[in-house]
């Protein structure tokens with residue numbers, strides 16, 4: 146049973162896309178199974194986490210001839226007989242393992258669940274950052290505030306608290322954030338430094354721990370980097386860049402981008418915003434783009450790196466982004482999301498910008514927009 150449609154790029158024509166979104170490819174029985182899976186999804190998730198974290202799945206992975214219940218019990222003396230039994234049984238229903246001739250084996254889904262880096266990063270993010278707050282989705286939608294955030298700390302938005310998260314939470318948040326940047330930044334270097342305007346002064350808004358700036362500084366010796374973010378994140382960026390020997394080659398701008406009373410200092414050839422505008426609501430995006438106008442040199446451009454859910458070639462990628470939107474609702478700030486490109490383009494237009502270039506499928510999943518006045 147699989148819920149994942151494999152669509153490659155050339156299949157993303159309109160006709161195929163319609164069936165992709167309208168569920169036409171499901172047979173009724175598969176659709177019903179999917180609905181049943183959803184009914185118990187929270188338990189399926191928690192049991193999967195335990196099967197992974199107790200190392201039951203990895204033990205099965207390393208025993209390709211299977212393990213009997215008694216053998217498994219002996220491997221995990223700290224888990225009760227009852228505990229192992231219910232987890233194994235749940236694992237069968239979930240599809241992480243199977244039983245044959247009184248031996249347990251890991252399934253392909255089980256192998257992906259513990260080994261696929263993207264699955265692991267998403268799972269840890271869900272468990273350590275989102276899970277408890279997910280229960281507050283209704284309240285968050287109704288109040289427009291991240292009602293689940295109180296499980297992590299007493300802040301208005303998660304960005305205020307990032308540097309203060311507990312170690313495990315912090316790791317899961319940053320692993321998630323960095324994962325989706327790490328594989329795209331090397332590709333961006335080719336695009337960025339191949340502009341007609343040779344970028345000399347680049348402003349990275351939402352610079353986070355400074356990873357992008359570090360790539361730029363390594364890639365181009367002439368570039369002048371400015372990093373704009375909230376103070377907590379800039380302190381981490383400073384430490385990171387200094388440790389790489391870039392001291393004196395960048396400037397830090399502590400600035401709340403939503404504060405309309407302050408202007409972005411300086412003028413730039415390129416304003417870079419990577420996975421940043423998705424942290425804001427429709428109106429806030431327009432506000433931010435308007436604030437950027439005064440910080441652009443003549444002929445300067447804004448480059449935006451986003452993962453739009455409607456640009457994804459795989460169902461799983463689209464699904465992951467749509468679920469990530471709910472993190473923004475319940476945990477981040479209560480009003481932002483991973484955008485549909487059609488919605489996003491209208492916001493660019495409303496802010497008075499023109500799209501100069503659109504690169505879809507950068508590192509498979511990202512879209513890089515170059516916009517100007």
Ligand SMILES: C[S@@+](CC[C@H](N)C(=O)[O-])C[C@H]1O[C@@H](n2cnc3c(N)ncnc32)[C@H](O)[C@@H]1O
Pocket residue numbers: 304307322323326350351352353354373374375378400401402403418419420421424
């Ligand atoms: C999802 S991260 C993106 C990080 C990075 N650009 C990347 O591509 O991996 C969003 C960043 O925006 C920053 N941010 C959120 N709200 C902000 C605000 N109001 N003003 C300035 N920075 C903000 C956060 O601190 C965080 O570092």
